[in-house]
Amino acid sequence: MTSLRPGVLFDVDGTLVDTNYLHTLAWSRALRMAGEWAPMNAIHRLVGMGGDQLVVRLLGHDSPEAEKARPERYRELMGDARAFPCSAELLVEVAAVGAAVVLATSSPPDELEAALSLVGAPGSAIAATTTAGDVRRTKPAPDIFETALAAGSVDRSRAVVVGDSVWDVEAASAARLPCVGVESGGFSEHELADAGAMAVYRDVADLLEHLGDSPLVTVTTA
Numbered sequence: 001m002t003s004l005r006p007g008v009l010f011d012v013d014g015t016l017v018d019t020n021y022l023h024t025l026a027w028s029r030a031l032r033m034a035g036e037w038a039p040m041n042a043i044h045r046l047v048g049m050g051g052d053q054l055v056v057r058l059l060g061h062d063s064p065e066a067e068k069a070r071p072e073r074y075r076e077l078m079g080d081a082r083a084f085p086c087s088a089e090l091l092v093e094v095a096a097v098g099a100a101v102v103l104a105t106s107s108p109p110d111e112l113e114a115a116l117s118l119v120g121a122p123g124s125a126i127a128a129t130t131t132a133g134d135v136r137r138t139k140p141a142p143d144i145f146e147t148a149l150a151a152g153s154v155d156r157s158r159a160v161v162v163g164d165s166v167w168d169v170e171a172a173s174a175a176r177l178p179c180v181g182v183e184s185g186g187f188s189e190h191e192l193a194d195a196g197a198m199a200v201y202r203d204v205a206d207l208l209e210h211l212g213d214s215p216l217v218t219v220t221t222a
Contacts, residue, residue: 006220007100007127007154009145009177013107014048014164014185016087016204017115021186023047026074027054027066033073034065044186048165050106050138071108078114084184086205088121093211099220100127102152104145104161106138107131128152140167142175149175160198160219162207169195180215182207 014020024044031038038058046054051067095101105112109131116126128151135143149156161172164185172179173196181192184203192200199215201207207214 004153004155004158005100006098006158007102007149007152008094008216008220009102009104009148009152009154009159009161009172010091011048011161011163011165011168012103012105012112012115015084015162015168015182016091016103016119017081017083018184019081019115020044020047020164022077022081023074026070026077029073030066030069031059031063033069034063036063036066046167048106048139048163048167048185050132052132053138053140071111074111081114081118083115083118083120084204086203086208087119088125090204090208090211091119091121091125093208094216095125095127097211097217097221099216100152100154101125102127102148102154103129104148105129105131106144109133139165140170140174142171145171145175145177158220158222160215162204162216166191166195169197172196178215178219180207 024040024047027043028040046057055063055066091101112131130144130148130151132138134147137143159177161177161179164182165187169179178198181197181200182203189200
């Protein structure tokens with residue numbers, strides 16, 4: 001039997017890569033193609049959910065046409081995506097302190113692959129990944145993080161989530177995991193803290209600067 005280890009489960013979009021507003025625009029275009037409409041501020045507030053959750057929450061009904069159109073609309077925008085400064089360095093440093101790094105995203109596998117190429121972290125720093133293709137329900141359901149724990153052989157009692165949205169915080173809470181928030185996805189410190197984040201940082205560069213006394217170290221080394 002594989003022994004369990006401490007770990008940090010990282011969201012990707014809005015946390016490691018600056019893509020939340022690109023996803024907002026992609027959904028806006030996909031909805032219009034499907035004969036639907038919603039204001040982009042409302043769409044942005046739901047980015048972080050998978051499409052299976054976002055569309056129904058946004059429109060009150062599903063739209064298979066919009067869900068089908070979204071990936072191509074996003075691919076049209078991916079040239080504008082960038083990794084946040086210090087994303088790779090943070091993953092490397094977390095791995096160096098002995099915690100398994102697991103990337104846990106509600107995006108499909110091909111979009112995670114594109115994000116990883118932007119982040120540029122060495123493969124040795126990443127223990128495992130999980131995507132929307134690995135679960136039945138995406139965030140804010142806990143499935144992504146439950147699957148990530150298993151994929152990385154991570155001990156729940158020594159694990160912490162890092163995410164940028166209230167949906168990350170809710171999914172972590174549902175999985176009985178503490179969550180650290182970053183404001184880089186567009187949710188404020190106040191919103192993330194109110195949702196239950198145990199600590200909030202400006203972005204991953206700020207988190208890296210304070211890594212030694214952050215929950216990423218204090219929780220995983222407890």
